[in-house]
Amino acid sequence: MKSISVQAESSYTVNVGCDWKTEILRLSSANSRIGVIHTKEMREKVQIETRSDTQVYYFEVPDGEEAKSFENICRLWSLLGESGFTRTDLLVGIGGGAVTDVAGFAAASWLRGIEWIAVPTSVAGMVDASIGGKTGINSEYGKNLVGAFHSPSAVLIDTTWLHTLSNRDFSAGMAEVIKCGFISESRIIELLLGQDVKSLRLDHERVLSLIEAAVNIKAQVVSADFKESFAREVLNYGHTLGHAIEIHSKYTMRHGEAISIGLVFAAELASISGDLETKIVDLHRQLLTSLDLPTTYPRSAWNELLPLLSLDKKTRGSTLRFVAISAIGKTHRIEGVSPAQLLQAYERISS
Ligand SMILES: NC(=O)c1ccc[n+]([C@@H]2O[C@H](COP(=O)([O-])OP(=O)(O)OC[C@H]3O[C@@H](n4cnc5c(N)ncnc54)[C@H](O)[C@@H]3O)[C@@H](O)[C@H]2O)c1
Structure with a gap:
C-alpha cells in the first residue's frame, strides 16, 4: 500500500x-x-x-x-x-x-x-x-x-x-490518467504504450502503478492550489472542448470519452500554434484509440459547440482559454485563439 x-x-x-x-x-x-x-x-x-x-x-x-x-x-x-x-x-x-x-x-x-x-x-x-x-x-x-x-x-x-467495472467505464477513467501523463509524467505514457483494454485490465500491477501515478499528480496539484487558480487549471487539459462535447451529447458520452476528444483537440490547437510536434499529437490519438476511446466528433456539430465553448468556466470575459502542452510535462495556456485556428483544429478532429 x-x-x-x-x-x-x-x-x-x-x-x-x-x-x-x-x-x-x-x-x-x-x-x-x-x-x-x-x-x-x-x-x-x-x-x-x-x-x-x-x-x-x-x-x-x-x-x-x-x-x-x-x-x-x-x-x-x-x-x-x-x-x-x-x-x-x-x-x-x-x-x-x-x-x-x-x-x-x-x-x-x-x-x-x-x-x-x-x-x-x-x-x-x-x-x-x-x-x-x-x-x-x-x-x-x-x-x-x-x-x-x-x-x-x-x-x-x-x-x-x-x-x-465495465470496459467502457474503465476506459473513460483512463482518459484522465492519459491526461495526467501528458501534463506531467512520461512514465504514465510509457506504461500505456502497446496496451489495449484487454491486456491492461489483466495486468493488475500496471493498473495499480498507473492509478498511483495519476493520484500523485492530482494530489500534488491540488495541494499546491486547493481552491483553483492556474496551478490547478492544468488538470483541465482537454476539458474546454471536452465539457462542450459532454453538454452537446446531452451527457450520453461519459466524461472521460468527451475529454478524450478534447485532449486531441487541445493537442492539435498547440500544434497549429507551432508549440507542439506532430508526433506528440499522434501519440495522443494512439494512446486514446488503443483504449477504445473516441478521438473524433461530427463536423456538423461545430456551430453548436462554439457557443458551448464560451460557456466553459475557464473562459475569462470574452477570451477563450485552453490548457496546452509544448512537450510531455510542459504545460502553458493558450489565450486569444482566432476563430480560424479553432475551426482548423476542429477540422482535424472531426469526421
Ligand atoms: N469532485 C470532483 O472533483 C470530480 C472530478 C471528476 C468527476 N467528478 C464526478 O464524478 C462523476 C463521474 O464519475 P464516474 O465516472 O465514476 O461515474 P459514476 O459514479 O456515474 O459511475 C459510472 C458507472 O460505473 C458504475 N460503477 C462504479 N464502480 C463500479 C464497480 N466497481 N463495478 C461495477 N460498476 C461500477 C456505477 O454504478 C455507474 O453506473 C460525475 O458526477 C462527475 O461530475 C467529480
Missing part, C-alpha cells in the same frame, strides 16, 4: 492499493455511527464489520447522476436526521464519482460539516473525483453547480473493485 498525502483544509492521505475494509475498521475506531452511502448494485459488497459498539447504517442512493439530484440529497438529510447523526459520526461514500460527490456533499452540509471517507470504485473516482475536496450535486441549470470544498479524512483506493 502506498500512502499519498494531500494538503487541503487539513491534510489527509490517499491509500492506494489498500484493503478498504481493514482501513475503515482502523479509521473509524472513534466513531459510534457510520453511514455508508452506496448504490443498490453495491449493496452486498459494501457490508462492513465494525466493533460491537459501532452502529452501521446503509443509505442507498440511485445510480449515476441521479445520485446527485436535489431530491436525493434531501432524502439523505432526512435519513441522517432520523438516524441521529451528530458531529462525531462518520459518512463513507462507496461508489463511482457520482456517489462520492454526493456523499461528500452530504458530509459537508450536515451539521455544517461532518467527517467522511471516500472509497472510490471506478477509475474516474480513484484518480479524479475523490481527490481534491470538491463535493456537490447537480442543479436543473447544470452539473455540479451546488457544492462545497470539504475534503474527506481519507481516500481508500482498493483496486479489486475494478474487476466488475
Whole structure:
C-alpha cells in the first residue's frame, strides 16, 4: 500500500492499493455511527464489520447522476436526521464519482460539516473525483453547480473493485490518467504504450502503478492550489472542448470519452500554434484509440459547440482559454485563439 498525502483544509492521505475494509475498521475506531452511502448494485459488497459498539447504517442512493439530484440529497438529510447523526459520526461514500460527490456533499452540509471517507470504485473516482475536496450535486441549470470544498479524512483506493467495472467505464477513467501523463509524467505514457483494454485490465500491477501515478499528480496539484487558480487549471487539459462535447451529447458520452476528444483537440490547437510536434499529437490519438476511446466528433456539430465553448468556466470575459502542452510535462495556456485556428483544429478532429 502506498500512502499519498494531500494538503487541503487539513491534510489527509490517499491509500492506494489498500484493503478498504481493514482501513475503515482502523479509521473509524472513534466513531459510534457510520453511514455508508452506496448504490443498490453495491449493496452486498459494501457490508462492513465494525466493533460491537459501532452502529452501521446503509443509505442507498440511485445510480449515476441521479445520485446527485436535489431530491436525493434531501432524502439523505432526512435519513441522517432520523438516524441521529451528530458531529462525531462518520459518512463513507462507496461508489463511482457520482456517489462520492454526493456523499461528500452530504458530509459537508450536515451539521455544517461532518467527517467522511471516500472509497472510490471506478477509475474516474480513484484518480479524479475523490481527490481534491470538491463535493456537490447537480442543479436543473447544470452539473455540479451546488457544492462545497470539504475534503474527506481519507481516500481508500482498493483496486479489486475494478474487476466488475465495465470496459467502457474503465476506459473513460483512463482518459484522465492519459491526461495526467501528458501534463506531467512520461512514465504514465510509457506504461500505456502497446496496451489495449484487454491486456491492461489483466495486468493488475500496471493498473495499480498507473492509478498511483495519476493520484500523485492530482494530489500534488491540488495541494499546491486547493481552491483553483492556474496551478490547478492544468488538470483541465482537454476539458474546454471536452465539457462542450459532454453538454452537446446531452451527457450520453461519459466524461472521460468527451475529454478524450478534447485532449486531441487541445493537442492539435498547440500544434497549429507551432508549440507542439506532430508526433506528440499522434501519440495522443494512439494512446486514446488503443483504449477504445473516441478521438473524433461530427463536423456538423461545430456551430453548436462554439457557443458551448464560451460557456466553459475557464473562459475569462470574452477570451477563450485552453490548457496546452509544448512537450510531455510542459504545460502553458493558450489565450486569444482566432476563430480560424479553432475551426482548423476542429477540422482535424472531426469526421
Ligand atoms: N469532485 C470532483 O472533483 C470530480 C472530478 C471528476 C468527476 N467528478 C464526478 O464524478 C462523476 C463521474 O464519475 P464516474 O465516472 O465514476 O461515474 P459514476 O459514479 O456515474 O459511475 C459510472 C458507472 O460505473 C458504475 N460503477 C462504479 N464502480 C463500479 C464497480 N466497481 N463495478 C461495477 N460498476 C461500477 C456505477 O454504478 C455507474 O453506473 C460525475 O458526477 C462527475 O461530475 C467529480
